[in-house]
């Protein structure tokens with residue numbers, strides 16, 4: 001038996017409906033906020049991710065699907081969407097008209113340990129806003145994310161927020177972290193020991209319990225903020241409060257990717273059975289420049305679509321699944337029935353053409369396909385001026401079968417299917 005690769009899933013049935021519903025809602029809301037769609041390749045040169053996400057992050061050091069192609073180039077399946085979008089902005093010269101607002105969705109790949117809501121192939125829905133640095137922009141983006149969540153029936157979400165300050169802040173804070181973690185070096189995990197030399201802020205993102213215990217006592221970034229970063233963050237928090245956003249300060253939130261500076265945030269559900277973050281993002285000041293683009297700031301976030309699917313309210317799904325069966329009594333009526341089917345499709349009515357087998361087999365199939373109404377086309381119907389219609393689920397013999405004037409058939413079906 002062949003199976004999908006570990007940590008990768010086939011999506012079908014209701015999962016595909018949920019995926020489509022989430023993406024449709026998000027793209028509609030994104031458009032309202034001025035975002036346009038972008039699709040970048042699933043594969044990029046490895047350097048695109050290494051350079052932007054950072055060598056010491058778990059994503060780059062442990063989780064990337066990297067391989068050499070037949071020409072010997074090192075390629076990587078994208079582990080996230082932001083780096084590819086920045087690369088595309090520079091490659092396609094898109095930064096001429098700023099601000100630039102782009103949204104995307106699609107497959108991402110991380111060699112993570114699979115568990116509920118955590119996969120090796122998963123999907124993200126992301127938004128990036130480039131060239132518009134202001135606390136208002138940060139808060140508008142966060143409010144848009146919350147609007148998307150609410151629109152798919154997810155309300156119990158809290159925003160955890162922190163600031164990673166400007167480069168002066170991070171340089172001062174890094175020195176303080178080196179001093180602090182050096183005192184606890186022996187108790188740190190091997191990964192954290194290495195990070196102490198290369199990228200001490202990464203230690204704060206360690207998932208290892210013993211590291212986490214030490215991190216609880218680490219200095220706080222808020223004590224090292226430059227005046228500008230402090231003012232910026234105060235304004236962000238003030239605007240979030242005024243917008244009625246349910247947020248909480250988390251001074252140890254550093255995010256798992258290196259490109260962030262200033263505002264950083266994550267969306268956490270309060271649902272008892274799911275506590276991982278459903279999305280996250282933040283401001284990045286150097287990212288576009290890293291790819292050879294202009295020196296402008298950006299901010300963005302991404303939701304994990306599988307995690308939204310776990311939490312969404314299924315009653316938001318498109319209910320337009322009610323359908324009609326078109327059933328010719330014998331082969332003679334096939335062509336007329338076929339014509340009827342086409343007029344139903346033209347009128348945007350869901351329909352199945354059931355024309356093979358005995359009448360009883362056809363009726364059974366209509367039932368199996370969950371058709372609610374069957375239009376029966378026999379000799380009488382073709383020669384007369386009425387169609388015979390059966391309500392498949394009706395148990396009242398007097399109501400089960402009706403005759404309908406040929407000219408009224410489309411409006412009759414529409415009325416009875418509620419479409």
Ligand code: HAM
Pocket residue numbers: 079080081082083110112117118119120122123124126127128256257277278279280281282299300301302303304305306307
């Ligand atoms: P991230 O926090 O690494 O950020 O991922 C964003 C979301 O993707 C997570 O909150 C989670 O919902 C989902 N996710 C991550 N890994 C997995 C996994 N293995 N399985 C299922 N879902 C997962 C980013 O990727 C940034 N690019 C976000 C961003 C956009 N920052 C600025 N702009």
